[in-house]
Amino acid sequence: MSEYLDNTAFLAALPGAFAELVVDAKLINRDRAQKIAANARRYVHVGDPATDPHSGQTRDAIEVTVTSAGDVEVGTNPEKVRNEEALAEEFGTSKMSPRSFMRPAIQEETG
């Protein structure tokens, strides 16, 4: 957990087991979180709907939520896209280069 929203906080907030692709910061306001979410939706890879039955699934899973503790989170909703798929997009795999969308989105907002 970090007081500041930046890519350091984003990466530090990733649990060791990659449970969720979410950035979590106590002092972020909701407007800023919405901007990051909008940026991420622009950056995320969207497959060709003619050939990809899951086209836009990751984009549509990017959400801003407020936890019961009052923390604002930006990230993909694991009920809408599997965390493994979102993480493979963000960081790549041994068979696929990264198509990062969260880190550029945060960079655009925070510089």
Added chain:
Amino acid sequence: VSLTLEGALKALLESKSLSISVSRDVPPGGTKLPYCTAAELSLALDPMEDGGPANGAEATGSDLLQLDLWQTWKVADKVVESPTLADAIERALHGASLNFGTPNKRVYSVLLNHPRIRRVDRDANLTNHTWTLDLRRVI
């Protein structure tokens, strides 16, 4: 001077006695493990000064780059991943300056300010260290 950023990174690592290839996005066929891949994520220009690069001022910015180290995980059920290589790469890179390209594009500083991530791909028998690098550089 290396023509590419990947070449400059490779030369830097070699200067620290780390002989490891660095390829852009995907290594050429036949590249032996361990190796590194580098993928540019995004680039943000600094605020415009002196009329901007279109009027002769230098353009600088922050280049976000993902560097991955790939290593064999196990051989005959025994872990063979180097316990020191990732740290050595980190020590070589953090704070380094680079030159690449024609005309010269100077990287004033390579910053490893973000946490390093390690993953294991059991199916492919690989370990993967991932860094998110901030390259403060001339565009």
